[in-house]
Amino acid sequence: MTNVQSNDLIAELINLEAILNLPKGTEHFISDLHGEFDAFNHILRNGSGSIREKIQTLFSKELSKIQMDELCFLIYYPEEKIQLLKSQRNLTTHWWFETIEHLLTVVRFSSSKYTRSKVRKALPKSYAYILEELIYPYNETTDKAAYYRQIIKKIIELDEAERFIVDLAYLIQRFVIDHLHVIGDIYDRGPFPDKIMDSLMKYHSLDIQWGNHDIIWLGAVSGSKACLANVLRICARYGNLDLLENAYGIDLEALRTFSRNTYQENIHFKPKNNPYRKLSTLEITDAMKIQQAMAIIQEKLEGQLIQRRADFQMDHRLLLNKINNNQLVINNHIYSLINTCFQTIDWHDPYRLSTEENEIITDLLNQFQHAEKLNKQMAFLVEKGTLYLSYNHNLLIHGCIPLNEDGTFQTMTFNKKTYSGKSLLDFFEKQVRKAFSCPWQTDDYATDIVWYLWCGEGSSLFGKKAMKTFERYFIEENEIHFEEKNAYYELRNKPEICQFILNSFNLKEEDSHIINGHTPVKLAKGESPIKAAGKMIVIDGGFSRSYQKVTGIGGYTLLYNSFGMQLAAHKPFTNKETAIEKNDDIISTRQIVDRHSQRVKVKDTTIGQLLIQETVLLKQQLMDSNHLFYY
Incomplete structure (x- = not known):
């Protein structure tokens, strides 16, 4: 093996070891969509409230609530929101400039835990070079700040601001959620499962x-x-x-x-x-x-x-x-x-x-x-689907394990x-x-x-x-x-039963959970989606309108980031047009399911285990090449 090849191995090893120590990306869990495209589409676009949370963190001292609401909906529905704003008022050069700066701030914040390589791959090809300049590195020195301002001014002068803002909005949606889990029942009842499937087929992960x-x-x-x-x-x-x-x-x-x-x-x-x-x-x-x-x-x-x-x-x-x-x-x-x-x-x-x-x-x-x-x-x-999935210490299953x-x-x-x-x-x-x-x-x-x-x-x-x-x-x-349920649905309230099931799937970690859909949680009757001392989480909360009288809400979703798990309960969605016109977001309440004492890193995840195996192979190749080179 040549020195060049050896250097390539070393560079790849350094890269992988660095990735393993990044915070894990945010997982988004959703289930029982039943053809309700508008509600699903909104939850997908707002990351179950994750975008609003980031905007509040970044701009709560700078922008009013109305301004933050408008920025949120610009990110959720950029094309529609821009057209609505155009019809309502004159969008000045100052508005375009300020809006682009705000969106760039959200892009930097939401992409901060990804490698530059991963960010680069996500950038729209038409603006990849410009965006990379605007995102990395960013400092407030006079010379550099003027350089950035000039880029944004030129984008506006060339009438590219609208297209640029649209790309920034979808980039934020992409960075806020790293991976999506759909735990069953895309079809039946609601009228648009085909639109849901179209969206999923375009989704990044x-x-x-x-x-x-x-x-x-x-x-x-x-x-x-x-x-x-x-x-x-x-x-x-x-x-x-x-x-x-x-x-x-x-x-x-x-x-x-x-x-x-x-x-x-x-x-x-x-x-x-x-x-x-x-x-x-x-x-x-x-x-x-x-x-x-x-x-x-x-x-x-x-x-x-x-x-x-x-x-x-x-x-x-x-x-x-x-x-x-x-x-x-x-x-x-x-x-x-x-x-x-x-x-x-x-x-x-x-x-x-x-x-x-x-x-x-x-x-x-x-x-x-x-x-x-x-x-x-x-x-x-069929390509993306399974009956169950063991992922990041959790067992994902739509229905049950018959007991x-x-x-x-x-x-x-x-x-x-x-x-x-x-x-x-x-x-x-x-x-x-x-x-x-x-x-x-x-x-x-x-x-x-x-x-x-x-x-x-x-x-x-x-x-x-x-x-x-x-x-x-x-x-x-x-x-x-009356349709008699399998014993699973009563027994899943017991921590020892859930752990027995988890053990059978080789999930023996303390932070392992079963994440379930299929049976609507009757919140209106006092039922909790969190069962068995937190080992079981049921996230069918009523996306389907036919269930909402029973559940009392408009659906559950689950977020799992490097700090832990949060369950989001959503109010029923009105409709897309009304939401955009009135900045009427789905009101969501968050409940902490599991908080980690230390941030979870990539090395602690399912993908991390694969990367660790890859580093072991690379180290062996490097040792073998050095041995051959020595002789």
Whole structure:
């Protein structure tokens, strides 16, 4: 090895050792978005209040509250805010100059814990050189200050100030959050999961833990007709059929025609109110009829699947074949069926699709699997997604680790092999990836497992004994609607149970936590998101508007920086236009979950451990090269 190569190794070692001693970057945890793009987008842009916190730290003695609010929203929505300010008043040279200086101050502050190399890579190419000059080094000597002022003045003179401010704003958003964790349920209920996915696909650093509502969309593209039927039914139920047609280009005309010809108006199947737009009378009627069609197709397809997969142990969910004279016996109790829409059921073979139903679901599956935008987003979901993640001493999981009532892991048998705890989740994830890689196989074991993850008793995403979709549609008595949760949801309140779970994932540090989504925290009823003496943090607080009456808030997020963890509880979001016009930020309250006695450094993180391994290899290479050079 030459001296030049040896010098390169030494330089890289010095760089890595220095990085290891920087403060860790800020992690942002968010979950259960359920298609609520506006609230998600705002939280993403303001870093769950992190930008406002930095502006208050920097400018509380220099700017008024109104001025700080305006600066915040300029950073959140730079293009829209500048256009609004232009329409309201004349933006003078002084305003442009002062605003650029304020933004540069925030950029310097928010980028201070990153290496110059990392900052340089984040800079917009058009202004990379200028920005690097303005950020490093910055001192107040007369000569240097004049140099900086001249750069900013020239930017304004060349009419580049607006574009420059926009780039600075997005740079601040980029620096405030180093890494994003999305702990499941991007899809269903709200109308814009596609917009959320578009944003995530542009985000600089993130991971996703799949939720139960994400898995049925993955299942549909992977070839599961049962998952597809659920997706279509839920879209109709929440008035989101235009998501399929307008965002993903799915042609629903054949389904719409079949539903109109087969089903009647049925108020029990009326779609939920869409908070973003008022559905027309025809749209409501169509959603009502499509929901009936898909509910029946779903029951048939799920029945076929249960019959071919005995080891799923779901025979108790076979209900169509037990109906007699519009009555159903469950647990020795006779229930009369209401709101029935059984026109297409052949009672001699109740799980068989009619010819028209089969043609429709086959065509829709083909469309899902060839919808370009949908498939790109699902590929991204698979690439960045997992069922669980061990990261920086924390276990991230959307649903649960299935437990028995005594706190031991629930054991499940699939294909004559038993799984529990971590091995169960590893098995499930392997099947998801296998199904997605072979979408032409529509009723193979892996594809059926993806559906099982949606509603199976042993699913880590579902976490209940049975999904009572049929009972909720067709039986009036409320007691039969109850879905019994896995013991995990009671036992997770105990520190020793949480530690037992963490240990099984080799997370034995004192500062380890389980970070959970899936079940809305009923803050209005006194439930706390922090459980088990801080070992369990549940961050599903109600981004979905349909949950906010139950939760009492508009969502939880979690921030983990070098000083510790803070839980942010957010008030419901109004709308983007009102927020920008009135500087109406989401009001958030912070709660400290865990504060470290010493700042956490990069060397203490998951990435840091990888860098340490790299330094060991570099040191060995350097020793070997010196040995060869000596001889």
